[in-house]
Amino acid sequence: MAKLYFRYSAMNAGKSTALLQVAHNYEEQGQSVFLYTAAIDNRYGVGQVTSRLGPQREAAVFDSQFNFFEQAPQVNCVLVDEAQFLTPQQVRQLHQLAHLRGVPVICYGLRSDFLGEPFAGASYLLTLADTIEELKNICTCGKKATMNIRVDEQGKRLKAGEQISIGGNERYHHVCGRCFYQ
Template sequence: MAKLYFRYSAMNAGKSTSLLQVAHNYEEQGQQVKLYTAVIDDRYGVGVITSRLGPQRQVDTFTPHTNFLDSVPQVACLLVDEAQFLSTAQVQQLHQVAQVRGIPVICYGLRSDFRGEPFPGSAYLLALADDIEEIKNICSCGKKATMNIRVDAEGRRIKEGEQVSIGGNESYLQACGRCFYSGAGA
């Protein structure tokens, strides 16, 4: 039976690296996969999944208007990067792709934003996913990182603003809960 998987972590834990490895493993066995990333994530170009380690791949994008029930062909596996940007309806569609069409769907994303607030897509993935896995990362203090801190160009913490601001290592730090609340992480 196919499942909907949600693999989440704080920033910089290797989610995209893991996704690219899973795609490689399927393709090495002669199986077709379909990969998506959010159209708004243009850090390395639109429609590009890039690992901080270097590997990258051109993929399809999803927008708020993408209907996965209409756009996913019959493949061995569907992989979604930046899954926190999915709408609640899209998470329901992906659950249906797994449950009804029998295609495993593996989503990778953040659980919460820089304020500790859940992303709507992540909240629904936590509710509907058949399998949930945390990808571990560490805080600068050495504890397990579970939170994200947004910083400005000078490295000062930003505590207010829009939920979505695309950025990488220059804009975000991973932190444990203690450092997140004490401000020690930034």
Template sequence: MAKLYFRYSAMNAGKSTAMLQVAHNYEEQGQQVRLFTAAIDDRFGVGKITSRLGLQRDVGTFDADTDFLALERVACVLVDEAQFLSVTQVQQLHQLAQVQGVPVICYGLRTDFRGEPFPGSIYLLALADDIEELKNICSCGKKATMNVRVDEAGRRIREGEQISIGGNERYRQACGRCFYTT
């Protein structure tokens, strides 16, 4: 039976690398997969999944108008930056797995830089049949579970819009203690 999977972590834990590896594994067996990333994520160009290890791949994008139930039959659907999915899209992906028997693996953040959940992540946590935390470490050496936004000088930003696209220059991963004390 196919499942909806949610693989989450703090920033910089290798979510994109893991997703690209899963796609490679399916394709190596001659199976077709569909990969998506958020259209608003243009850090490396729109429609590109790029890992910190240097792997990059052109993929489809999703935005508010994307209907995942309209996809042609494939062996697996992989979604990067899944925190940006809408509630309806998470429900569609759950239905795709449960009714059409297509495994769906979503990779994303659980919370933003303020510790607030993303709507897509809330519903992934609620509907996913399998949830896994990908591990990362804080600069203090403890397990990182939170995200910290920083400015150009590396100073922490505590207020602002929930979504501000950026990578290592804008975000750091942190353990809960460092998240509250730095």
């Protein structure tokens, strides 16, 4: 029986690397996969799943209007990067894809934003996913990083702003709960 999986973490825990490894493992066994990433994530070019370690691969993009249930090709596995940007309806479509068409769907993303508020996609994934897995990362203090903070050009923490602002290490840091509140 196919399932919907949600693999989440704070930033820089290797979510994209893990996704690329899963794609490789499926294909090494002669099975087909289809990769998706958010259209708004243009850090490495639109339609690219990119690991900070270097590996990169083209992917189809989704925006808020994309319908996964109607448009996903027939493959052995669907992989979704930046899953926090999914809409609630898209999460439901991915859940249906797994349960009605028998296609495993593995989503990778953040749980919460820089203010500790849930992303809609992550909130619905936490509700509908059949399997939820945390990928681990560490804070500079040595504790497990579970949160993200946004910083300005001088490295000072921002405590207000739009929920979505695309960026990498220059814009976000991963921290533990204690450091998040200090």
